[in-house]
Amino acid sequence: MLNMGGPSTVAETHDFLKNLFMDGDLIPLPMQSMLAPLIARRRTPQIEKQYDAIGGGSPILRYTRLQGERMAALLDELHPETAPHKAYVAFRYARPLTDETAREMRADGVKRAVAFTQYPQYSCSTTGSSLNELFRRGKAGEINDVQWSVIDRWGTHPGFVEAVAQNVERALAKFPEATRQETVLLFSAHSLPMSVVNRGDPYILEVSASVAAVMERLKHSNPYRLVWQSQVGPSAWMGMQTGEALKGLARLGRKQVVLIPIAFTSDHIETLYELDLEYAKEAREHGIEVHRAESLNDSPVFIRALADIAAAHLKDVTTGQAGPTSIQMALRCPGCTNATCGQQKAWFARGGR
Ligand code: FES
Numbered sequence: 001m002l003n004m005g006g007p008s009t010v011a012e013t014h015d016f017l018k019n020l021f022m023d024g025d026l027i028p029l030p031m032q033s034m035l036a037p038l039i040a041r042r043r044t045p046q047i048e049k050q051y052d053a054i055g056g057g058s059p060i061l062r063y064t065r066l067q068g069e070r071m072a073a074l075l076d077e078l079h080p081e082t083a084p085h086k087a088y089v090a091f092r093y094a095r096p097l098t099d100e101t102a103r104e105m106r107a108d109g110v111k112r113a114v115a116f117t118q119y120p121q122y123s124c125s126t127t128g129s130s131l132n133e134l135f136r137r138g139k140a141g142e143i144n145d146v147q148w149s150v151i152d153r154w155g156t157h158p159g160f161v162e163a164v165a166q167n168v169e170r171a172l173a174k175f176p177e178a179t180r181q182e183t184v185l186l187f188s189a190h191s192l193p194m195s196v197v198n199r200g201d202p203y204i205l206e207v208s209a210s211v212a213a214v215m216e217r218l219k220h221s222n223p224y225r226l227v228w229q230s231q232v233g234p235s236a237w238m239g240m241q242t243g244e245a246l247k248g249l250a251r252l253g254r255k256q257v258v259l260i261p262i263a264f265t266s267d268h269i270e271t272l273y274e275l276d277l278e279y280a281k282e283a284r285e286h287g288i289e290v291h292r293a294e295s296l297n298d299s300p301v302f303i304r305a306l307a308d309i310a311a312a313h314l315k316d317v318t319t320g321q322a323g324p325t326s327i328q329m330a331l332r333c334p335g336c337t338n339a340t341c342g343q344q345k346a347w348f349a350r351g352g353r
Contacts, residue, residue, distance in 0.1 A: 001090070013044055014044045018040040022036040070303045135347050148351055152325065159305025167260075191241070199333045
């Protein structure tokens with residue numbers, strides 16, 4: 001289960017930030033190995049305060065483990081041909097990092113593995129970065145003799161869409177029935193630098209497809225927008241920004257909003273701090289009543305969706321109806337100049353050989 005991860009304790013914040021700024025697939029910096037530690041050190045105190053404010057760390061590891069354990073148990077029933085199944089977590093920036101997970105898999109004698117991204121929508125900055133890291137570890141011989149296949153995206157899977165839609169409905173139900181229909185559904189996803197968007201990254205398209213699928217399931221019961229959060233630094237990022245959108249809706253006289261995280265599968269700092277403690281608070285000051293749709297966390301509908309996605313993948317790959325990677329994964333961004341992307345895709349297409 002691949003994801004970015006987050007510091008489980010406040011003390012892990014610095015290492016998390018350092019790993020994040022060291023990742024050239026996410027943030028390409030000149031003299032990365034020198035600059036990254038400096039930026040991480042400078043930003044640590046402020047981010048530590050944010051983790052403090054959400055209870056002393058990110059719950060992403062706890063939720064990912066819980067989702068993984070329950071998914072694996074379901075998978076034993078749904079696809080007994082490949083049982084027993086075991087879920088491992090490999091985070092890109094926090095523990096357990098890929099090398100730690102590789103050691104654990106080696107000790108367990110794993111021979112067959114699925115790299116299952118926990119980002120529903122594909123971006124080369126997120127899933128692509130995790131796959132590049134896995135590829136590097138594989139090439140370095142840290143994960144030997146494992147036959148790999150990849151689940152690289154699933155942003156319109158009906159189970160995922162259903163789980164999000166149910167959480168939206170629960171949030172909507174908090175508004176009085178008489179005015180419920182006027183509530184704006186504000187879908188929020190992590191933004192991307194325009195340099196990434198403009199090299200042909202598929203993320204914006206895929207997040208939009210998730211939103212369209214959720215709205216279809218909700219029978220377009222409410223007006224909605226997709227907006228983007230968590231931009232950092234002075235360069236241009238995909239907009240409109242979530243905070244600005246809330247202020248704009250207040251200016252237009254809107255009084256009710258449901259905020260919906262659409263690109264995260266569990267709570268972490270972007271939901272618990274940024275959405276709940278920053279944006280929602282600010283919107284309330286502007287006279288808007290805001291409720292946030294819950295993150296997927298321990299949703300049984302969502303965990304069943306994960307198991308269904310994995311079972312269908314295992315069936316297709318085992319019966320030869322699909323290769324180790326999807327057709328879409330083989331295509332590099334038209335503007336990609338990162339040689340590792342090409343090598344990684346070819347390596348996984350050969351089953352990690
Ligand atoms: Fe998208 Fe390399 S940046 S494939």
